[in-house]
Amino acid sequence: MKNKTKILAVSTALVAALSSYGVQAKVSSEEAAKLGITDTELTPVGAVRAGNAEGTIPAWTGGLPQKDQTKGQWPANPFPDDKPLFTITPANYKQYADKLSPGQQEMFALYADYKMEIYPTRRSASNHPYVYQAAIGNASTAELTESGNDFRGAKIAWAFPIPNNGAEAVLNNATKIARAGVQRWSNTTVVTSSGKHQTSKIIEELLSNWSKEGNTASSFDGKGDVFYFRQTIKAPAKKAGAVILILGVMHNDTGKRKIWAYNPGQRRVRRAPQVQYDNPKTGGDGLATSDQLGMFNGNIDRYSWNLVGKQEMYIPYNSYGLHDGDLKIDQIIQKGHINQDYARYELHRVWHVEGVLRAGTSHIYKKRVYFMDEDSWQIAVMDHYDKRDQLWRMSEAHLYNSQDILVGINTAEVHNDLQSGRYLVVGLDNEDTPDDHSFRSSPSNYTPAALRASGIR
Numbered sequence: 001m002k003n004k005t006k007i008l009a010v011s012t013a014l015v016a017a018l019s020s021y022g023v024q025a026k027v028s029s030e031e032a033a034k035l036g037i038t039d040t041e042l043t044p045v046g047a048v049r050a051g052n053a054e055g056t057i058p059a060w061t062g063g064l065p066q067k068d069q070t071k072g073q074w075p076a077n078p079f080p081d082d083k084p085l086f087t088i089t090p091a092n093y094k095q096y097a098d099k100l101s102p103g104q105q106e107m108f109a110l111y112a113d114y115k116m117e118i119y120p121t122r123r124s125a126s127n128h129p130y131v132y133q134a135a136i137g138n139a140s141t142a143e144l145t146e147s148g149n150d151f152r153g154a155k156i157a158w159a160f161p162i163p164n165n166g167a168e169a170v171l172n173n174a175t176k177i178a179r180a181g182v183q184r185w186s187n188t189t190v191v192t193s194s195g196k197h198q199t200s201k202i203i204e205e206l207l208s209n210w211s212k213e214g215n216t217a218s219s220f221d222g223k224g225d226v227f228y229f230r231q232t233i234k235a236p237a238k239k240a241g242a243v244i245l246i247l248g249v250m251h252n253d254t255g256k257r258k259i260w261a262y263n264p265g266q267r268r269v270r271r272a273p274q275v276q277y278d279n280p281k282t283g284g285d286g287l288a289t290s291d292q293l294g295m296f297n298g299n300i301d302r303y304s305w306n307l308v309g310k311q312e313m314y315i316p317y318n319s320y321g322l323h324d325g326d327l328k329i330d331q332i333i334q335k336g337h338i339n340q341d342y343a344r345y346e347l348h349r350v351w352h353v354e355g356v357l358r359a360g361t362s363h364i365y366k367k368r369v370y371f372m373d374e375d376s377w378q379i380a381v382m383d384h385y386d387k388r389d390q391l392w393r394m395s396e397a398h399l400y401n402s403q404d405i406l407v408g409i410n411t412a413e414v415h416n417d418l419q420s421g422r423y424l425v426v427g428l429d430n431e432d433t434p435d436d437h438s439f440r441s442s443p444s445n446y447t448p449a450a451l452r453a454s455g456i457r
Contacts, residue, residue, distance in 0.1 A: 026153075027162045032139040035161055037132050044132035045125075046139075046161035047374035048349060052312065056121065056347050060375060063126025069404035074434050077320035078124070078403070084117040088314070088345075099313050099347065101371060103383040103394025106418050111336045121346040122318050124401045125375035125408055130213045131157045131177060141217060144168060149301040150253040151175070155217045156210065158377055166305025169353045170370070172377040173296055175250075177407050178208035178227065183439035185429035186231070186293075188283035193421035195335030199428070200283030201235040207441060210250060226250040228446040231282060240264070244275060244282060245451050252299040260448050269452045277302065278364045287424035288395075288415045289364065295379035295397050295413060296370070302363050303355030310349055313371055315380035317346040319398035323411035327430040338414055338425060343398065349374045350381075365392070373399065376408040393417050405437050 034041045043049050043060050051059045064078055088096050093108040100108075107114050134156035142154035144167060151159045151171050159175040160168035186204045191197040208227040209220065229246040233239045241264030249255035261272035276298050281288040291298045322332070322342045332339050350371040357366050367385040372378065378399055386392040397410040413426040429435075444450065 026141065026143050027139050027164070029140065031162055032136070035136045035139055037129065037136075042162070043375070044127075044135045044161065045158055045375060045377060046135075046163070048310075052349075057312065057349060058121060058123060060123045060125075063375070064124045064401050064403050064406075065126070066128075066406055067403040071436060071438055072433055074325040075320060075323065075400070075403065077318075079119075079122055079318060079320075082119050082122075084119055086118050088116040088118065090114060096314065099311075101313070101369070101381050101383050101394065102391055103416070103418065104314075104381065104396075106391060107337065107394060107416065110418065110421075114337055115340050116314060116345045117340070117343070118314060119318070119344050119346050121348060123348075123375055124318055125373070126401060127157070127177060127406050128213075131211065131406075134215075135161045144171075145253050147253050147301070149299065150251050152251075153217050155215045155220060156212070163307060163351070166307040166353050166355070167300060169307050169351055169372065170296070170300050170305050170355070173370075173372065173379055174300070175210070176377050178210040179206065179405065179407055179437060180209075180212065181205075181207050181439045181441070182435050182437055184427075184435040185432040186426060187428050187432070188281070189329060189333060189425040189428055190283070190285040190287065191333055191335075191423050191425070193335075195333075197329075197333045198236070199329055200233060200239065201432075202283055203232050203234055205230045205439065205441065207443070207446075228441075228443055230446060230451075233283065239283075242282075243451060244272065245446060245448070246275075247446060252301065257298070260451060262451050269448045278362075281424075281426075284415075284424050284426075285422075287393075287417055287422060288426070292395070292413075292415065293426070295382060295395065295410070296368075300355075302358055302361040303368065304358055306354045306356075308352040308354055310351055310374065312347055313350045313381070314345045315348055315350060315371065315373065316343060316396050316398040317348060317373075317380070317400075319344055319400045319411050322398050323400055323430075323434070325430055325434070329428050329431060332428060332430070333425070336421065337416065337423065338412075348380075351377075373408075378408050378410070390419075392419055402435070402437070409435065 049060050051057050090108045135158045138154040139161050142159040158172045163169040183205050186202045189199040206229050227248040231244040233242045243262040245260045247258040259272045259275050262269050276290050278289040280286050353370045355368040365384045366387050369383040370379050371381040373380045382395045384393040395415045398412045402409045415424040
């Protein structure tokens, strides 16, 4: 048991030391040898394989197996018999403060009915063997570019399973497994401080070649269009028909996203380069920025990133109860916060990463703090600070493993404005249909001309 604690302590100390010197080199062969699918100190994604000393975090044993799923069918909860171990409330949250972010703690301080039900920890994250082999190989070949904002020498999966600094850690979120194709409902529900809410119905299409089996760092350099994204508003009626089209790149040093917007009232397609960074998110009523879709997306160049280390934390996980087609949005939404009866929290190790706005750049967030699940590199919790250095917003991604394709997904992203009492929920598809992973389309359908031809009100 003591050895497990020592592993975590040494790993955190090493990360902090490397981060302070801004190391950009590839890891040594000795470090890379710690990665493996079985019987190694670290898992293929760089997580500590062993459980913790207290036994409250188990060892990773491979995660959930792949399971066929019929199109349109909601995934079954793989842990139906699990019961909460205990509940954190405003009355006792200070006892658990060392495992909560400042933003999470503020939610307990603000709302007398707020709670977190803590379930047994299930390290369910799993991926295909070729994905793991790619990540293991990336450890020895990937490196930051001279700008410090981009990478080279990686393919398919996490570029830096053993990160040396904050930029590498954030780029692991950018290079995590991409779904080959998906059509999904990414509805946004805006909730006022009084609890009134309105949902914008938004459907999205996404295609990506990043994680295609057989890709190599040389054959797939990522300099061209790597992903195709189309977002269409279906409701309310006054906004219906508006479309955002994005042709994305993997390497921001050598390419830029190309973005267009279709306005149904004008029936015109225009370039929309502003739809990134801190431009307001579609349908979000100013409660989230464009680069918060998926918790974070886009270029990392406006921040200086520091990898603080690794810690244990209560995060949303295995959120199959919230990802349920029998639920209605009115059951999930309530005043102040979502209905926490449908949320599941577990104790997991997370990477703690902080970004501070660089001089000469602009963004509404002066500081961003990310807590990233060690088994998937998904951002599970994030705190944002305003220009006065005041805690402004706390966001949580309610994660689950999509067993049909073995990819971690956010069933809902909840963005809480701690200063106004409003919040935004992104991704509540409960009244629609689950993600369709069989979706495929031709890249020729993602051009301004195709957008113009298909645009209807």
